Amino acid sequence: MEDWVITAENLTKVYKMGEVEVHALRGVSLKIKRGEVVAIMGPSGSGKSTIMNILGCLDRPTSGEYILDGEVVQSLNDDQLADIRNRKVGFVFQSFNLLPRQTSLANVELPLRYAGMTSGRKERARASLEAVGLGDRMLHRPTELSGGQQQRVAIARALVNNPAIIMADEPTGNLDSKVGQEIMDLLLGLNRDKGTTLILVTHDPKIGAQAQRTIRLIDGLVEDGA
Amino acid sequence: MNLWQSILEALESLAANKMRSGLTILGIVIGVAAVIAMLAVGTGAQDTITGSISGIGTNLLFVFRSRDDSIRNPKPLTLGDADAIADPFQAPSVEAVAPILDGSATISYGGEMTRATLDGVTPAYFSVRNYTVVEGDYITEEHILGRASVALVGPELADTLFGRHDGITGETIRIEGQPFRVIGVLEAKGGGMMGSQDNVALVPFSTAQTRLLRRSPQDRVDVIFVQAVSADLVSQAANEIADILRTRHRTPIGADDFTVFSQEDFVQTAETITGVLTIFLGGIAGISLLVGGIGIMNIMLVSVTERTREIGLRKALGARKRDILIQFLTESSLLSMIGGLVGILVGWGIATLVEVIAANSGTPFATSIGLDAVLLATIFSAAVGLFFGIYPANRAANLEPVEALRYE
Numbered sequence: 001m002e003d004w005v006i007t008a009e010n011l012t013k014v015y016k017m018g019e020v021e022v023h024a025l026r027g028v029s030l031k032i033k034r035g036e037v038v039a040i041m042g043p044s045g046s047g048k049s050t051i052m053n054i055l056g057c058l059d060r061p062t063s064g065e066y067i068l069d070g071e072v073v074q075s076l077n078d079d080q081l082a083d084i085r086n087r088k089v090g091f092v093f094q095s096f097n098l099l100p101r102q103t104s105l106a107n108v109e110l111p112l113r114y115a116g117m118t119s120g121r122k123e124r125a126r127a128s129l130e131a132v133g134l135g136d137r138m139l140h141r142p143t144e145l146s147g148g149q150q151q152r153v154a155i156a157r158a159l160v161n162n163p164a165i166i167m168a169d170e171p172t173g174n175l176d177s178k179v180g181q182e183i184m185d186l187l188l189g190l191n192r193d194k195g196t197t198l199i200l201v202t203h204d205p206k207i208g209a210q211a212q213r214t215i216r217l218i219d220g221l222v223e224d225g226a
Numbered sequence: 227m228n229l230w231q232s233i234l235e236a237l238e239s240l241a242a243n244k245m246r247s248g249l250t251i252l253g254i255v256i257g258v259a260a261v262i263a264m265l266a267v268g269t270g271a272q273d274t275i276t277g278s279i280s281g282i283g284t285n286l287l288f289v290f291r292s293r294d295d296s297i298r299n300p301k302p303l304t305l306g307d308a309d310a311i312a313d314p315f316q317a318p319s320v321e322a323v324a325p326i327l328d329g330s331a332t333i334s335y336g337g338e339m340t341r342a343t344l345d346g347v348t349p350a351y352f353s354v355r356n357y358t359v360v361e362g363d364y365i366t367e368e369h370i371l372g373r374a375s376v377a378l379v380g381p382e383l384a385d386t387l388f389g390r391h392d393g394i395t396g397e398t399i400r401i402e403g404q405p406f407r408v409i410g411v412l413e414a415k416g417g418g419m420m421g422s423q424d425n426v427a428l429v430p431f432s433t434a435q436t437r438l439l440r441r442s443p444q445d446r447v448d449v450i451f452v453q454a455v456s457a458d459l460v461s462q463a464a465n466e467i468a469d470i471l472r473t474r475h476r477t478p479i480g481a482d483d484f485t486v487f488s489q490e491d492f493v494q495t496a497e498t499i500t501g502v503l504t505i506f507l508g509g510i511a512g513i514s515l516l517v518g519g520i521g522i523m524n525i526m527l528v529s530v531t532e533r534t535r536e537i538g539l540r541k542a543l544g545a546r547k548r549d550i551l552i553q554f555l556t557e558s559s560l561l562s563m564i565g566g567l568v569g570i571l572v573g574w575g576i577a578t579l580v581e582v583i584a585a586n587s588g589t590p591f592a593t594s595i596g597l598d599a600v601l602l603a604t605i606f607s608a609a610v611g612l613f614f615g616i617y618p619a620n621r622a623a624n625l626e627p628v629e630a631l632r633y634e
């Protein structure tokens with residue numbers, strides 16, 4: 001029997017804008033194995049970010065079933081979803097999303113604080129920063145770091161709680177191709193060493209080609225790869 | 227997340243906008259300082275007034291004619307009434323009785339002329355009213371019998387007439403044109419509720435009765451001061467006095483033509499009046515605290531809007547509603563509590579300033595900041611921060627993570 005970390009069945013998402021309904025997802029079913037590297041690709045507006053937000057428990061589907069690492073997500077309340085995000089999911093965003101006035105260390109510590117961890121946070125955060133090669137940038141603030149370094153801090157933050165999955169929505173979108181490739185190497189290395197499942201959203205074929213599998217979305221439906 | 231961490235983080239984020247935080251705090255500072263200063267001045271006024279009433283004497287009762295117009299055939303108070311109250315068999319709870327005639331007169335010395343309170347008193351007056359002379363002698367029984375042309379003057383009157391209030395015993399002043407020898411100077415009593423108690427001249431009762439403050443019938447008195455044997459017996463004495471006067475005046479039940487008022491009654495009346503005044507002033511000051519609270523709400527709403535993305539990110543990283551709620555409530559409470567603490571200090575400064583100004587203008591006045599006022603201000607300002615912080619914090623806590631993250 002396969003070890004599915006994600007099982008999604010017939011997910012739909014409808015955005016209501018006044019009278020107009022936007023069907024961002026029209027029935028998406030997909031499964032992802034533990035330890036897999038999956039790229040979600042498709043043209044702009046095809047629903048990539050929408051499915052990513054639902055898989056990351058940031059948003060709820062309009063209908064459909066979703067099981068993440070054994071948890072039946074559609075039956076959970078807001079606080080339980082927050083808890084799932086905290087323990088099982090690490091996010092990497094296109095625009096890094098670091099707290100601008102906090103040091104790298106404080107940024108990486110944040111998920112541990114929301115996990116209710118009271119001691120040993122600094123050590124864990126430090127180890128995580130060392131794992132992304134920023135052992136010498138602990139006390140820098142985001143404005144004192146390059147884009148690549150900021151994204152590394154974000155990856156350290158995503159890793160710090162040992163999540164089952166890392167979800168990265170266009171993680172290289174704001175970086176030039178050389179630095180983008182470094183970030184990809186880092187993410188793929190983490191997958192290799194720790195077995196963390198990696199789901200990437202990208203529209204860059206060179207990035208997508210590095211995944212083990214590509215799920216292609218068009219107009220809210222899976223074209224192939226699921 | 228522990229409390230200390232939340233406070234540190236809140237302080238950091240307030241410090242990031244020093245100007246804005248400072249102005250918001252200022253709103254609370256003004257409110258709290260106003261409340262503290264108003265309560266301090268109000269309580270001070272109360273203490274001063276009740277103090278001046280207590281200074282009149284101890285275990286005192288005042289007997290007046292009733293001002294009630296509906297009473298038929300009211301009889302005035304007379305010396306006979308005073309004598310009856312002084313009778314230890316009829317009124318065992320009464321220690322001493324001092325009837326007075328109370329009026330005013332034109333008093334002159336050399337080229338100086340002024341108007342002052344003029345009272346005709348008996349020797350008992352001084353012990354009953356707890357009055358002492360700083361120089362010279364008291365009015366005696368001989369002065370009464372001889373209707374002597376002697377007077378005791380208050381220090382303020384002495385200053386007006388002589389430019390000093392010592393070494394004037396033996397001088398001759400004119401009261402309504404008649405010569406009176408000054409036999410002494412009264413101690414200073416300070417300002418009372420009814421104006422200065424020191425712009426006064428005291429003359430023997432019989433002298434006033436026959437020559438200065440003529441009344442009809444001739445043995446009429448204006449006020450009878452009565453001293454009870456002890457504090458416990460004040461109300462007992464009041465009952466005895468009322469019984470005596472009802473019998474002597476033959477008044478029907480419930481239609482007394484006199485009023486017996488105790489010092490305690492005066493204190494209570496004064497406390498009621500100043501209490502209402504204090505609450506009124508405090509209430510007005512409280513409104514400014516409310517305005518300060520609305521300032522907090524305003525700033526917190528702006529802050530929530532500005533930090534929408536931050537809130538979205540925190541939620542993505544696992545912050546629950548409660549975490550976000552606490553974060554923003556901590557900020558608003560800190561704003562108001564810092565404002566509260568500074569406000570208490572500023573209010574205390576204002577109260578002290580009022581004291582200094584009062585002292586310099588010759589009416590010493592002690593303001594008093596009670597622990598209750600400080601507690602009230604602290605609790606109230608914290609409550610303002612919480613109350614006006616709840617709406618913005620709730621708004622932040624209820625943001626949808628995806629929407630918040632997308633916010634530009």
Ligand SMILES: Nc1ncnc2c1ncn2[C@@H]1O[C@H](COP(=O)(O)OP(=O)(O)O)[C@@H](O)[C@H]1O
Nearest residue numbers: 015017022024043044045046047048049050051
């Ligand atoms: N909050 C929203 N309100 C209304 N429509 C939305 C919202 N978010 C996304 N959409 C619409 O849903 C569709 C899919 O969007 P998205 O998942 O962001 O696409 P992608 O990430 O593939 O570019 C688009 O047509 C987009 O306009």
Ligand SMILES: [Mg+2]
Nearest residue numbers: 045048049050
């Ligand atoms: Mg997108």
